[in-house]
Amino acid sequence: MERAEKKCGLGFHILEFPLHILCDIFFKLPAWSLIRCTTVCTAFKNLITDPSFRQLYISRAPTTCLVLSDRRYVSCIDCRLLCSASNSNHGTSSCLATIGKTPSSTTRSNSPISDHGSRRRFITIDCGRPVNLVNSANGLLCLRTFGFPHDRALYYICNPLSAELMVLPIAPTPINQNLRFSAFGYDALTNRYKILQLVVTSTNQMVAELFQIGDDKWRVIDNNVSSSVSARASSAFDPSLNGALHWITQSPRISELICSFDLNKNEFKWVAPPSHFDDDYLNEISGISVGVLKGCLCLCYVKGSDVFETWLMESYGEVESWTKAFSIDIKSYVGLRPQDKHRPIGFSSSGAMLLKADSGSDSNSHSLVSYSAETGMFRTVDIGGIASNIEATPHVLSFLSLKDMLNVRDNNKVVNVRRLR
Template identity: 30%
Template sequence: MMKQSIISKKKKNKQSIPEQVPIQVILEILSRLPIKSLFHCQLVCKEWFSSISDPHFAKLHLSRSPISLLIKPIFRASRQLRLYDLQILHKTHPREAHLKLTSEINIPYAGQEIVNSCNGLLCLCHISVIYVCNPILGEYITLPYATYDGHYSVPTVTAFGFSLRTNQYKVIRFFIERVVESINPITELKTYRDDPKAMIYTIGGLWRNLGSVPYYLTNRSFNSFVNGALHWLNFTCDSPDFIRCFDFDSEEFRVVPEPPEFGLRKEFSDHIRVGVLRGSLSICDFSSPLRISIWLMKDYGIKESWSKELVIEDGIGKRGNFDCYEPIMILKSGEILMLVNKDALKMYNPKLGKFKKLNTYGIKSEFYGTAHVPSFVSLRDVAKREKFSFVC
């Protein structure tokens, strides 16, 4: 009888432990866990599953979720995506740091291109078809076709972003329209010029025509969405500033000042990338075969706030300026994770002056990598009026 009473008491204490911890405290703890651990936590009980699936938790977790690397193989018919936890990849076996997402994601065409990622949502494109998905939850929507009513209008590039002011996700698509600039009165030969146009789509709304635009997206970078705007490089002879951006709040195009005394020759425009490091706009200049320079804009929009954060002169290798370097993140140790030529993940140690290649477990072919912040943001909440699909 006494033994049964002790067992009964143990069961009672075991059951009362979760009840002693307020759900708010549990959510605070859960929101700081990596995405892989949260999948296991969803299996603990119905209450945890419901809490993790709640939009308020998704927003809280997103604000704390670190940047990960999302990889898609290039030369394979597979639609698989793999997510790598960059916080632990350099100090554990790659098998533990990677998460294989649904390998048969139900999106037509295996050759879809990754456009970019924003707030845990991923935009993909195949010719004229645009998708927005959450690869973590296996959800996706297909956007309506965007056609520009102009002669010889050819869609070029697509970009995906988020408006902090309206709390809406938007997709902008650029078109190039050939316009007759002049006609030779004698030969009647026509001279054409390219006139960039754009249309914008608010998720849950309609395509809207922005008409002629001053710039169009070129030189896509690894991760360049910061301060509510997507940034890219556009070198022209008539402007000393070469950083352009599209603000998803105001839906306007702007020029962002370059670092003072930057000294980049425009013929090396293919050897520079704009990105985001430590929450700031950054520039990686690898135009010299002898060094790599990394700049940070500490106070957004202020030219004088540009700071040359690091100069790498060791360990670059013999290929020099034939390689493309795109910094992903700076670790607390000061080491820098970089995507090199979009098919290799390397870590640079400033103290040792060496690059170390990190193993991407399970990916043997060349891949396309992009920065991705994994989240539980559901498209059911973001795109309520869209045609919603779920991957089993």
């Protein structure tokens, strides 16, 4: 005992803690702290990199980051610091924060990002070419770019924290303007990541194509998918949940309003909407989209012209479990246009809703606001000078390398991208 006291002054060594206590401590640490812990000793490294710990960590980790893309630069924002304290007493004011121009990577001294904002924008990587944000799933981010031979899409998988990027094989079908839906998800049963895209061909047929990370090529699931699964524009802001992808369809049938794709069985399925949805009700709502709130499937839409509603499916797949999470009087959005209010970016783990809106009369200048259903308040999202034309999604940071998460053995398939911050 005396030797142990001389070691650490506590009477015991930290490795003498029961395993469940050590795990509980690590579960509470942010991803970047876990990376440091893996360098402390072999025991820490073995515990933190164990597959079971990794999956439990990601499933319990709060949504601490919002990933933003200005067509080339991908940044992570600490969601715990999103709201400006100076606006805490503004009630239901809109509290807009204008996003400035992106600085050149070679002129960082001229950056409009304040020190206050820089602490929130703690990771920025350069993808090297214009990209679009697809979505995040299980600690990884999916990006997409166009303009490759015959107008085919090229997808990337990214871990922003480790600044690693994996380029996937080019998608087989030319998409032109006929891409109806694409999303990235994770199948926990097989520990595989997958990308689904729905494309309408020149012969007006809907084709479903799937890529499983680790394979050499895409495969066609169905050469003639029913047009009822075709997604509406901006119909899914956080589509990945319970091993399935979700979106709002263009089908006029109520029973086919919400479509899902089972990533394990590679099957299309329908998710029943709330029981009060009928033809008359559907005609009263607009801007409907599907996402994830506190680990549950949710629907967001505007009813009439003055009420924003969010409904939560508390028990996945059970129509009786749909419950209204909150509603907002549109008039409370001071300074925001109605057409901007029904397009949420996502929800933080605390339940705060994040939205994007145009700032003033400049359609190329955007702002982000957050809304708390518990307090009924809107607050400024201080993101420290991200550029215009942003895209955003909730994201949970992963402390493991992209190679380890995707089980990639060929080092040439994963590249390190330039990290600006």
